[in-house]
Amino acid sequence: MLAAMPTPSVHSSPQATAVSRGRGDACPGTLRLHMADDGALARVRVPGGVLTVRQAEALADAARRLGDGDLHLTSRGNVQLRGLREQCGAELAEMLDAAGLLPSHGHERVRNIVASPLSGLDGRGLRDVRGWLSELDAALCASEPARELSGRFLFALDDGRGDMAELGADVTVRAVADHGALLVLGAADAGLHVSADEAPRAALLAAETFLTVARERGAKVWRVSELPVPYQELTETVRRSLNAVGIAAAPRTPDGTAGEPGPPPGIAAGALCVHVPLGRLTPLQWQELRHAAAEELRLTPWRGVVVPVPGGDPEAAVDTLARLGATxxxxxxxxxWLRVGACIGRPGCAKSHADVRADAERNLAAAGGARLPLYWSGCERRCGHPRGDRIDVVAAPGGGYELCAVTDGRRPRVALAEDPSDLATALAAITS
Structure with missing residues (x-):
C-alpha cells in the first residue's frame, strides 16, 4: 500500500541561513573513534584518494586484525574501518602511522582533499593535479591555524575537467586554460585567478582566512556555507589576504564550461575503473585491486576505485577488469548500482529503522528504471546523502519507507510505501 501527497517546496540558497554550532566537531578520525552499534568506527583520511599498495595492505591488515574485515569507502574518497574492538586505538594508530597514513597527528581529521581521480592518466585534464595534492597536504599538515578546521571542511583539486564542481567543497582549485588556476569558495559564482604554482598555498590561506573571519564574527561554524558572510565579501577578504603575502589574485568568473561526472566503470586510457556497491569492499575485492595495481590505487568520491595501468597491454587490461568484476x-x-547509495542502516546504527542496504539490494531492479538516483536512509538524518537531484528513500519508524523526490532543492511529492516491495509503484507515483 502507498499514498502520494504534495508537500511544500523547500528552497535553498547559498549562505541564506547562518548556522551556529553549539557543540564541538565530533567528526571521527583515526585517533578519535566513534562508537556505533557494530563496534568502534575509524575514518582514515586519504588525501586525493591516493593509496600506495603498501598503504592499501596496511588498511586491509587493520580491518582484518581489528575490525569487521571490510573497508568502507566514503563520499570523500576516504576509508572507514568498522566493527573495531574496544581499546584498539593505540594499535590502530601505530599500524597506520607506520604506513605513512598519519603524517601529522594534530591534523589527521582535517586532511580532507578530493582530487580528479583520472588526472595525469587519460590526457583529458588541463593539468596533472598530483603536484598540487602533495603540496597542499604538506602545507596543511604544517599549518598551526589549520588544526582548528572542522573534520568536515573540504578542499577540492580539479584538473580542469570539472568533475569536482558538484561535490560542495569549501575551497576548490580548478586548472584553467591559461596555465593558471581558479580558486572558488563554497558555491560562489565567482572566484580568484592565481598562478598555478601558488595554487596550493592560496587554497590553504583561503581556509585560514575563513577561520579568521569566523573568529572575528564570533561564528561557530564548520563549513564556508555556514558563515554569515556573503560569498562576494569573503572572496574579497581572501583576495586581500593573498595579495598581502605576495600572491597575485584577481577576480575571475568561471567560463561556464559544464563539468563531468566521475569516471564510469570500465577501461580508461591509462586506468581501470570500478564501482563499489554501497561503498563496501570485501577482503577479496581489496586483494584483487591490490594485485591489479602496479604502484597505487585511487579512491574516488563516488565510491569507486581507479587502478592506474600506464602503458598496459589492452588484452591484459580486459582480463584484469573481468577478474575484478568476478568479485x-x-x-x-x-x-x-551506479544509481544507488545508502547509509549504514541496521545493525550498525542504533538510530536506523531498517536494514536499508539489504532492502536496497532487493530493489535494485526498480532503481535501474527510476528517473533519478536513489539514496536509502535508515532515519530522517539521511547521513551521507549526496548533493544534487535524487530520490530519498527514508525508513519510517513504524515500518516501510517514505520516498521523496529532491530536485533543485524542492521536494514536490512524497510517496509512502508500507513495504519495500511497493517501491516500484511508489517511484512511479512521485516521478510521473
Whole structure:
C-alpha cells in the first residue's frame, strides 16, 4: 500500500541561513573513534584518494586484525574501518602511522582533499593535479591555524575537467586554460585567478582566512556555507589576504564550461575503473585491486576505485577488469548500482529503522528504471546523502519507507510505501 501527497517546496540558497554550532566537531578520525552499534568506527583520511599498495595492505591488515574485515569507502574518497574492538586505538594508530597514513597527528581529521581521480592518466585534464595534492597536504599538515578546521571542511583539486564542481567543497582549485588556476569558495559564482604554482598555498590561506573571519564574527561554524558572510565579501577578504603575502589574485568568473561526472566503470586510457556497491569492499575485492595495481590505487568520491595501468597491454587490461568484476565489483557502466547509495542502516546504527542496504539490494531492479538516483536512509538524518537531484528513500519508524523526490532543492511529492516491495509503484507515483 502507498499514498502520494504534495508537500511544500523547500528552497535553498547559498549562505541564506547562518548556522551556529553549539557543540564541538565530533567528526571521527583515526585517533578519535566513534562508537556505533557494530563496534568502534575509524575514518582514515586519504588525501586525493591516493593509496600506495603498501598503504592499501596496511588498511586491509587493520580491518582484518581489528575490525569487521571490510573497508568502507566514503563520499570523500576516504576509508572507514568498522566493527573495531574496544581499546584498539593505540594499535590502530601505530599500524597506520607506520604506513605513512598519519603524517601529522594534530591534523589527521582535517586532511580532507578530493582530487580528479583520472588526472595525469587519460590526457583529458588541463593539468596533472598530483603536484598540487602533495603540496597542499604538506602545507596543511604544517599549518598551526589549520588544526582548528572542522573534520568536515573540504578542499577540492580539479584538473580542469570539472568533475569536482558538484561535490560542495569549501575551497576548490580548478586548472584553467591559461596555465593558471581558479580558486572558488563554497558555491560562489565567482572566484580568484592565481598562478598555478601558488595554487596550493592560496587554497590553504583561503581556509585560514575563513577561520579568521569566523573568529572575528564570533561564528561557530564548520563549513564556508555556514558563515554569515556573503560569498562576494569573503572572496574579497581572501583576495586581500593573498595579495598581502605576495600572491597575485584577481577576480575571475568561471567560463561556464559544464563539468563531468566521475569516471564510469570500465577501461580508461591509462586506468581501470570500478564501482563499489554501497561503498563496501570485501577482503577479496581489496586483494584483487591490490594485485591489479602496479604502484597505487585511487579512491574516488563516488565510491569507486581507479587502478592506474600506464602503458598496459589492452588484452591484459580486459582480463584484469573481468577478474575484478568476478568479485562483485561493478565494471559495467550501465549497472543500476551506479544509481544507488545508502547509509549504514541496521545493525550498525542504533538510530536506523531498517536494514536499508539489504532492502536496497532487493530493489535494485526498480532503481535501474527510476528517473533519478536513489539514496536509502535508515532515519530522517539521511547521513551521507549526496548533493544534487535524487530520490530519498527514508525508513519510517513504524515500518516501510517514505520516498521523496529532491530536485533543485524542492521536494514536490512524497510517496509512502508500507513495504519495500511497493517501491516500484511508489517511484512511479512521485516521478510521473
Amino acid at each position: 562483485g565489483l561493478v565494471t559495467d557502466p550501465a549497472s543500476p
